[in-house]
Amino acid sequence: MYEAFFGLREPAFALTPDPRFLWLSDTHQEGLAALVYGISRRKGFLLLTGEVGTGKTTLLRAALDQLSPDTDVALVLNTGNLTAIDLLKLIAAEFRIEGNFESKADYVIALNKVLLDRLRAGRNTVLIIDEAQNLSPETLEEVRLLSNLETDTEKLMQIVLVGQPELLHMLAQPSLRQLRQRIAVEHHMESLAPGDVGDYLAHRLHVAGGRYEDIFAPGAESVFYSFSAGCPRLLSLLADRVLLAAYSQEVRPIPVSTVEQKAKSMNASRGASLRDQLSRVEG
Ligand SMILES: Nc1ncnc2c1ncn2[C@@H]1O[C@H](COP(=O)(O)OP(=O)(O)OP(=O)(O)O)[C@@H](O)[C@H]1O
Numbered sequence: 284m285y286e287a288f289f290g291l292r293e294p295a296f297a298l299t300p301d302p303r304f305l306w307l308s309d310t311h312q313e314g315l316a317a318l319v320y321g322i323s324r325r326k327g328f329l330l331l332t333g334e335v336g337t338g339k340t341t342l343l344r345a346a347l348d349q350l351s352p353d354t355d356v357a358l359v360l361n362t363g364n365l366t367a368i369d370l371l372k373l374i375a376a377e378f379r380i381e382g383n384f385e386s387k388a389d390y391v392i393a394l395n396k397v398l399l400d401r402l403r404a405g406r407n408t409v410l411i412i413d414e415a416q417n418l419s420p421e422t423l424e425e426v427r428l429l430s431n432l433e434t435d436t437e438k439l440m441q442i443v444l445v446g447q448p449e450l451l452h453m454l455a456q457p458s459l460r461q462l463r464q465r466i467a468v469e470h471h472m473e474s475l476a477p478g479d480v481g482d483y484l485a486h487r488l489h490v491a492g493g494r495y496e497d498i499f500a501p502g503a504e505s506v507f508y509s510f511s512a513g514c515p516r517l518l519s520l521l522a523d524r525v526l527l528a529a530y531s532q533e534v535r536p537i538p539v540s541t542v543e544q545k546a547k548s549m550n551a552s553r554g555a556s557l558r559d560q561l562s563r564v565e566g
């Protein structure tokens with residue numbers, strides 16, 4: 284609603300994982316290169332981890348856009364309570380494998396055949412599991428078994444696990460050490476550094492058709508950084524609220540004080556919701 288006032292063609296700070304808005308900080312650049320390299324060189328197992336809101340899903344989508352057209356991708360997004368057989372069913376559905384399968388072995392046999400056919404046809408197959416921190420150790424073990432599908436020389440399927448740092452803790456468990464050892468390429472996404480914040484905001488505004496200098500007065504970056512600790516999702520959330528407030532006050536460029544006020548009120552409500560949750564737990 285405020286776009287026209289700031290000279291934007293579209294919202295600059297939507298919270299969707301849209302790769303068009305991706306700004307490549309060092310950590311995003313490295314992560315993207317690792318994903319594209321690991322998948323296209325058929326490295327087998329890949330791992331991408333990072334704190335909540337650091338841009339993992341967005342980066343994944345950007346990587347998919349860069350893969351060659353002979354790549355087939357199955358993307359598993361809903362990982363909550365997913366059993367091993369559910370996972371196999373989802374993969375079969377994604378790869379359009381049809382048949383009457385009763386056991387896990389039936390699925391794996393059918394999958395193996397399809398993957399071999401694809402390899403012979405020169406195609407590369409990728410299984411991506413986002414939010415993998417929600418998988419149970421049993422389902423992760425099934426993922427490991429899938430990574431065993433290979434010929435004497437090649438992996439039949441590249442598997443990318445993406446998740447929050449809890450995933451790293453899970454993979455450190457002794458029962459999952461076999462899986463841990465198979466990971467050929469991995470990257471952990473860091474938060475943005477204070478010096479990245481202005482570039483992040485400017486890039487998103489630029490993609491939306493605006494100019495950072497016309498929209499924010501100098502000095503706003505440090506307030507954005509203190510509020511977000513460099514988390515991109517929190518930066519976008521604050522920026523959106525600030526733009527809305529400045530639009531209703533009809534101020535442009537936006538003074539640092541407006542950013543400070545919004546950051547303060549959002550911090551207060553974050554504190555309140557935390558207090559609510561705690562009192563519910565304690566009560
Ligand atoms: N490098 C970046 N450039 C531009 N936007 C980014 C970047 N990193 C993250 N974002 C934005 O931040 C928001 C959160 O990103 P995303 O959903 O990819 O994070 P995530 O790491 O997958 O989070 P979660 O752990 O909750 O799944 C999105 O709106 C995304 O577009």
Ligand SMILES: [Mg+2]
Pocket residue numbers: 339340341413414
């Ligand atoms: Mg995500």
